[in-house]
Amino acid sequence: MEHEEYINRVTQFIKLRKNEEEEDRKKLEEFKKITNYISGQYDQDASYQTLREYIEKCENERGVKDGQRNRVFYMALPPSVFIPVAQGLKRNVYTTEGSVRLIVEKPFGKDTDSSNHLAHELGKLFKENEIYRIDHYLGKEMVKNIMNLRFANVLFGHAWNRTYIDNVQITFKEPFGTEGRGGYFDEFGIIRDVIQNHLLQVLTLVAMERPISTDAEAIRDEKVKVLKCIEPIRIENTLLGQYVGDGDKPGYKDDESLKDKDSLTPTFAAVACFINNERWEGVPFILKAGKALNEAKVEVRLQFHRVAGNLFGSSARNELVIRIQPNEAVYMKFNNKQPGLSYQTITTDLDLSYHERYTDLAIPDAYESLILDVLRNDHSNFVRDDELERAWKIFTPLLHKIDNRESDVEIKHYRYGSRGPKELDDFVKKFGYHRENANYEWPRQNVNPASNKL
Structure with a gap:
């Protein structure tokens, strides 16, 4: 490349802040002067x-x-x-x-x-x-917030174990397919591309014990301990899928860059793993990731046990949700009496949405945050060599089964723009998750009592 071509390439996606365009343009010009190829x-x-x-x-x-x-x-x-x-x-x-x-x-x-x-x-x-x-993913605001939520709040700290939590889901959804990158993607698949790294890193932060300090090595020591407690993923605890076309949306095998038109590379995977330690024994951690799904979303969802001897038998389970992207948020789904004359129990939420609560604070891009950590010589949000080895040991047997197209590997098809394979609901239900009141809405009373006289 010529120098000008390089400069255009590396600056074309830099965004200027609203109401600060003039100042940012000056900074961008200064940046260009010290950027070389x-x-x-x-x-x-x-x-x-x-x-x-x-x-x-x-x-x-x-x-x-x-x-x-x-x-x-x-x-x-x-x-x-x-x-x-x-x-x-x-x-x-x-x-x-x-x-x-x-x-x-x-x-x-x-x-x-x-x-x-x-x-x-x-x-x-x-x-x-x-x-x-x-x-x-370790540089994303809500991923970095997991430690604060867990270890700076008595309420969450005491409930963060198998006594109260029934199951944990960590979900990654993209609303687009490989879009011309099928040749690259086919070499890796969704497990190598997303689950073995991004989602497993989030799992370690959700599941690890309290580190002795916020020092980088203390944090990474605890993450490695969690990984050592997870056995390799078994094929029976796995649901694999590959998207097919829907209308004008092409299927995975329609990608022109894909060389193997008979590819069995999964574009969707849901895997259940178990952490064999005192805190989490018996609690399934369900990691789900897929392309060409119905929405863009990354979240952690902790579903609690049902209330023992519940007076209100139809009430849903509590859930704590950490939405990593888009629109960072933390919210708790809980049950409440419907306001008014009714005694019906409804599901609602305690909601901390960052775009509403922190309107004056800018959330940096993940890479922006991580590169600053490099300059500060802070390894907290980077992967250590022994951590990486343990992560691969969890997934390598499953990946080799898929690569070798062994007979017990089954790839389910799902439509572009759907929630994934139709077997997904039964899969997560098998591991304890119940999708209750999935379409609940904020209640609206038909009558305003203040406007009506007896």
Whole structure:
């Protein structure tokens, strides 16, 4: 690319704030002036040496002193070149005159063996505290809020266990399909693309024990302990699906970039896993993710047990919902007497919607937050090597079954724009979730008592 083409490419999606456009335009122009593009080949030392010379020239022009020549390398690249690029950087651009930080974008391998190989090769080149395996879900506002909800509130802290919670669902829904990315997606599938990383990371935060401090390693230690308590996913605890066309919406196999027109790669998956420890024994954690569904949504839903000896037998279970996106929110579904002369019990909610409560506060993009963490040398929201290994061990046997098209692997079809396979409701019900009062609305009385005299 030419320099101008590069600048246009990296700035075209930068949004200017309302009422701050003029100030933001000035900042954007300043950003462009210090943003540069050096072309080179992944596997040629000469390219990295050109990069090093350019970096040193910039450092000298800016008067950067020895000991402060800090460098961050961000590898958002095809996984096949992670290792050669890391080797080229270490041989030619690594510095001992400041800190070095290497950001690695997923996927971190395709299974346990490939992930361990990547970790081993990177470990030979960079120290673990120099490596930042980035999962952008850990930078999302509501994911980072899970620890505050759990450990800063007595109410939630005491109810956060198998005594009160019947099941947990972590859901990821996209309203669009692969849209020309079928060739890439077919190599990974929805489990590798979303569940093994994003949703499993959210699960560890929901399920982990209280860390001894907010130090990065203390938090990551507890996340690893949770993963060690989860056995590999069994095929009978899995529902797999692939979307088909609906009207003018094409099916997965209609994607022109897809090479294997007989592909059995799942575009939808629901898996149930169990954490075998004192807090969570017997509580199913249901992880669901899919493309070409009916809406865009990511949420955590904790459904509580029914009230024992309930006076109001038809009342629904309580649910605590953490909506990660869109429109960040935390709300509790609870039962209440319908106002007025009726004694009917209705379901309503205690609702903290961020766009209503925090109107003057801007929520940063996940990557914005995580890159700032890198600059601060904070590993709290990044994946450690042993954490990654344990995560892959949970899913690798299932993934190999799917890859090998074993006889007990069944792919259900679902329509583009639907909620997923029709078997989904029975699947979650099997693990204890009851979709009660799914379409409840705020109550509206027919008569205003104040306007009517006896």
